[in-house]
Amino acid sequence: MHIRIHTLSLACALALGTNAALADVKVGFMLPYSGTYAALGQAIENGFKMYVDEQGGTLAGQKIQYFQVDDESDPSKATDNANRLIKRDQVDILIGTVHSGVAMAMAKAATGSDTTLIIANAGAGALTGPLCNPAVFRTSFTNWQPAFAMGPVALDKGYKTAVSVTWNYAAGNEAIEGFKESFEEGGGKVVKELKLPFPNVEFQPILTEIAALKPDVVFTFFAGGGAVKFVQDYAAAGLKTPLLGSGFLTDGTLKAQGQSAQGLLTTLHYADGLNTPKDNAFRTAYSQRYPNMAPDVYAVQGYDAGQLLAAGLEAVEGDVQQKGKMRDAMRAATIDSPRGSLTFSKAGNPIQDIYLRQVDGEQNISLGVAVEKLADPARGCKL
Template sequence: MTPLRLTRTLLATALAAVLSTAAQAQNDKIKIGLMLPYTGTYAALGTAIENGFRLYLDENGGKLAGREVEFFKVDDESDPAKAPENANKLVKRDQVDVLVGTVHSGVAMGMAKVAKDTNTLLIVPNAGADAITGPLCAPNIFRTSFTNWQPAYAMGLVAAEKFKHKTAVTLTWKYAAGDESVRGFKEGFESKGGKVIKELSLPFPNVEFQALLTEIAALKPDAVYVFFAGGGAVKFVKDYAAAGLKDKIPLYGAGFLTDGTLEAQGEAANGLFTTLHYADDLPLIKDKAFRFAYAKTYKLQPDVYAVQGYDAAQLLAAGLKAAGGDIKKRDAVVQGMRTAKIDSPRGMFTMSKAHNPIQDIYLRKVDNKMNRSVSIAVKQLEDPARGCKM
């Protein structure tokens, strides 16, 4: 064989190998690890997130950016102590390409640490722990929900400016999400001249509220701000009304107080104001289509958790599209996610430098078992991402 023919043969062999590798990359399924609560207080929230994620897939032929998907699932049990072990099952045992989770901020913190240690792509579709896009921020960590600071800070501004309250008491479960939420409310409220006169808490997931309600009644603040979600939110709203406080001291909260809980809360929730990055009646074409498709598919009305799951899939698809569908091209995937403009049911949002949504926060009012939009409390609110060094 002549040198020229040998060179051509080698080039052809090399090209065939490259094409074969590229074809293999395109044929491989994207392995997605869902680490969500499927039992316990937050079970309904985990299901809604998965439903939203799968709805986006259904709308796109069961694929993300043209790539087939394989799911691996772990019940995180809302237990922070089990978070590293559960996350490592997905990363090391199942070798997933992407981790998606979770609801509980303490569990999500554990997931974020595993993601950083293993350089695994992580999308957080709910947990608002400020640290995830603060001190724990990293190029491979994204969030499609909120920080605990965002809706809480907005409600603090609203309580002082719109409702003219001067004093407030805060109440939450004593864990990361609750602590950060009440701090956000306090920052917003006191920046406009209000004063938080007492900060109350109880261990997660304790729902024995009576002693705390008695203390609130004795303190007689202008307003009460709380952070609860799921089953705890149902019981608190009902207990607050049963104690006779609803008509005496206005109750406010981050929107999780009344999202996914209104059916169970019934009349006790009617008239409550909350702040969140979503509402049930937004005048958006995207949202109307989303709500119709979700209700048709799951025979349920969607909530903010479903929206966040849907947008987790949208964000990942944007990254994959930028990388030509190749999940192994990590830099291209990350860049595509970082620069994505997500046409969400909540309204358009982009990613901050810390990979947290820059988004509108709505003031909502409960009316006839719906969280109806009253106004935009803060337009395109960006979390300060304190401690992020990325």
């Protein structure tokens, strides 16, 4: 009898010990909190925390403990910054980042330490291509996705020839390849690829060349200040050739672009005015919680990172150490996103609708879905 009681007591102690071990899930944000992309990093964190708070501050019954590192959008500091979170803070989950060069280092550090990484913005194809790993997920986009979706739009409008324009860097090159792939598969022809060094904004020689080439349409990838100046310079040059872009051309830039952006068509995985119950609820809640920030695509990507983590934790009843089972559940998850239903490819990329948007005032209004359930090809991924 004494032995049986002792055995039961030991079992109870082990059970209590197991529950105690599940006290917190440690989430490390490695995002830009200073510099050009600071607002984007803050929006990602805001969206993630809002989702967790909507669940009562816990996921799968576990408290979430947060750690932060400002990655400064500096790839040279990225490995050390990632290791601060992985080794010093011993986070279970990494969330990051905006800059693709920083994200590449994050992915390598996460893979090397078997830490689950959710990429909430960076669009570099290599992250879920040659660098793909069961530990790496993305709740944003690949540079290829929005651009590929514009090819069919251009063809539907009867355009046969195109000129592409971007900076000569990874994001721009991958976007241009996406557009070229779908446009030429459908019978169109990109007659010239015009590029200038990043972050050069001396566009006049390129605009002169476009005028001489006389294509049916121009497709472009720019973001931030470069996008503002390109759209303004394009309008000021009086070019009549229609301008199409990957959605970052007009996301977060419309106030500065002003009248020169009105009517522009872009493609992206989110838009203003989707007018679905989920999106309306998200936008209302976000605007109330963060009155000085717009409920933008970056906030959505952070919110969905929270949803994806929740799907994984629920499958393991909060035991984040069951990494394989948790990641399998994350890959199999269907997320009810503000952008629409979201699933994941074997490579960990989002399979998602890409919207055709038109600028109206300071909004990118949805004109409908350009390509449904678009999956990045994840070229080079060996999973």
